[in-house]
Amino acid sequence: MSTAPALDEKIKTVLRDHGRLNKDAMTLNPDADLYQAGLTSHASVNVMLGLEGLFDIEFPDQMLNRSVFSSVQAIRSALLELGVAA
Amino acid sequence: MQQADRLRVGIDLVQISRIRESIASFGERFAQRLFTPDEIAYASSEEPLAAERFAARFAAKEAALKAFGLSHAGIDWREIEVLRHADGHCSLRLHGKAADLAGAPHDNETALSLSHDGDYAVAIVTAVKAEPTTTHSH
Numbered sequence: 001m002s003t004a005p006a007l008d009e010k011i012k013t014v015l016r017d018h019g020r021l022n023k024d025a026m027t028l029n030p031d032a033d034l035y036q037a038g039l040t041s042h043a044s045v046n047v048m049l050g051l052e053g054l055f056d057i058e059f060p061d062q063m064l065n066r067s068v069f070s071s072v073q074a075i076r077s078a079l080l081e082l083g084v085a086a
Numbered sequence: 087m088q089q090a091d092r093l094r095v096g097i098d099l100v101q102i103s104r105i106r107e108s109i110a111s112f113g114e115r116f117a118q119r120l121f122t123p124d125e126i127a128y129a130s131s132e133e134p135l136a137a138e139r140f141a142a143r144f145a146a147k148e149a150a151l152k153a154f155g156l157s158h159a160g161i162d163w164r165e166i167e168v169l170r171h172a173d174g175h176c177s178l179r180l181h182g183k184a185a186d187l188a189g190a191p192h193d194n195e196t197a198l199s200l201s202h203d204g205d206y207a208v209a210i211v212t213a214v215k216a217e218p219t220t221t222h223s224h
Contacts, residue, residue, distance in 0.1 A: 041098065049115060063160060
C-alpha cells in the first residue's frame with residue numbers, strides 16, 4: 001500500500017507528462033490551482049487519460065468537471081473515491 | 087427576463103498539434119472517450135485531416151460547456167455532438183444530462199461556427215435560453 005504522499009507523487013508525474021503546466025509539476029503544493037498553473041481544458045483531458053491508464057480506472061461522468069482536476073489534492077480525493085489505494 | 091440574459095455564447099481555441107500528440111499518446115481511447123461514433127467516422131475518414139477535425143470538435147464541445155454554463159456539471163463530452171450536414175455546415179446537438187441541464191434546447195436555438203488556420207482550431211457556440219414558463223413582472 002502506498003502513502004498519500006506517494007499517491008501525490010504519481011499524480012504529479014502524470015501532470016508533468018501530460019499537464020503542460022507553466023511550472024514544475026513535481027514541486028507543486030497539493031492545493032495549488034492547476035488552472036492558474038496553465039492547465040487547459042485539453043491538457044486536463046490528457047491528464048484524465050493518463051490517470052485512467054496508470055490506475056486502470058475510468059472517471060465517471062459526475063467527475064468530468066473542472067473542480068476534480070483543479071489541484072493535486074482534488075485529484076487525489078477523486079482517485080481515493082474511485083478505490084485507488086492511498 | 088431581458089433578451090440579453092437569454093443569449094449565451096461560448097468560445098474555445100485548440101492547438102491542433104497537441105490533439106495529434108494526444109492521439110499518438112492515447113490511441114483510440116482518446117477519440118472514444120470524447121467523440122461519438124459519427125464524429126469519429128467523419129474525422130477519421132481522411133487521415134491527414136483527422137487531428138484538425140477532432141480539434142475543431144473538441145473546441146465545439148468546450149465552447150458549448152461554456153455557453154450553457156456546464157463546466158462544473160460533470161458532462162460526458164459525447165453528450166455534446168457536432169453534426170455535419172450535407173452542405174458542409176455543422177450544428178450542435180445535446181444528449182442526455184447535457185440536454186437536460188441546458189434546458190433541452192432545440193437545434194434551431196443553438197448555432198455553431200468552426201474554423202481552423204495553421205495549427206489552431208476555434209469554435210463559437212451561441213444559444214438562446216428558453217423563456218421562463220412563469221413570469222412575475224410587476
